[in-house]
Amino acid sequence: MDEDVIVSAEWLETHHADPDVVVVDVRDAWEYDGIGHVPGAVNVPFDSFRGGGEEGMLPPKDEWAALLGEHGIDEGTTVVAYDDTHGVFAARFLVTALLYGHDDLHLLDGDYSAWMQGHETSSDAPDVEATTYTVTRPADSPLVTIDEVAAATDEENAVVVDTREPAEYAEGHIPGAVNLDWKEVVDEETRGLKERATVKSIFAGKGVTPEKHVVLYCNTARRISHTFVVLQWLGYDDVSFYEGSLTEWKDADRPLETGSAD
Incomplete structure (x- = not known):
């Protein structure tokens, strides 16, 4: 991407x-x-x-x-x-x-x-010719392990980002993580993304800048994925994400912080 x-x-x-x-x-x-x-x-x-x-x-x-x-x-x-x-x-x-x-x-x-507000729609399913899809896993994957997330919390040039809603974040989050609800970058009127400069500013305001290693986590894969795609759109080069749950995090005897984001 x-x-x-x-x-x-x-x-x-x-x-x-x-x-x-x-x-x-x-x-x-x-x-x-x-x-x-x-x-x-x-x-x-x-x-x-x-x-x-x-x-x-x-x-x-x-x-x-x-x-x-x-x-x-x-x-x-x-x-x-x-x-x-x-x-x-x-x-x-x-x-x-x-x-x-x-x-x-x-x-x-x-x-x-x-x-559908300004473009043609259809109710007809297209005729599709089936084909063969070949999976070739890339050598480098943005997926990271629980240990790699823990290490990132201590890295000077890394930022861990919780993409859940603020109330979820306040109940418990990975220590040091910043909260950026994925919907903060969405324009409710257009239903698409806010202007690129505005989105960049939103991330920067959370300390999420292009020169840092960004590690995303959530409790749903789709919310992580949306933020990941947006960061690709912004040109961030070093973005990882953790797909384990906070339950898994706690079961590994790792602490959680509570409280709202600043």
Whole structure:
């Protein structure tokens, strides 16, 4: 992923019919069928790929490959994903693909509710020619272990980021972690991201800057994934995430802090 990971509705309007582009709608089937979808989009509901199988919250590798192949996606396909929840579920689809070696990945800026305000929709499922998807795990993965998270809390040039809601953070969080609710970067009116400069400022205000090693955690994989995608869009190079739970953290006899963020 790079700074082009987020694409506008105008970009998608121009490219959704390209033969090398597959648009993925991760909403439930009843929404895809009953409310409509981006023309040509295939439906890969979130529950069909949610974890956890082989590592973290990933689905089993073979199941993932079969799922993408049946929807006409191979490892070289340009993928654009969307949902109707500000992109948080779609981001998880993209991060799953990234962890299984897919490179050409994009998130629609906004969601289906935003798209349908000014763009064509469809109720027809596309004809899809199944293909073979080959998983090639990358040599470097942003997934980190509980020990690596603990080490990051002591690193001078690292910042641990809790992407949960402030009330969840206040009840208990990893010592030294800053709180940045993933929804802070979302514009409720447009349903997409706030302006890039504003988002950069929000992160910087929490001490999350590009020169630092950023370690994300949450209690849901989708919220981590959304923040991860946003950081790629901002050009952050050194971003990791921990997909274990705080229960796992406590079971390993590691302490938690309580209290609200400053």
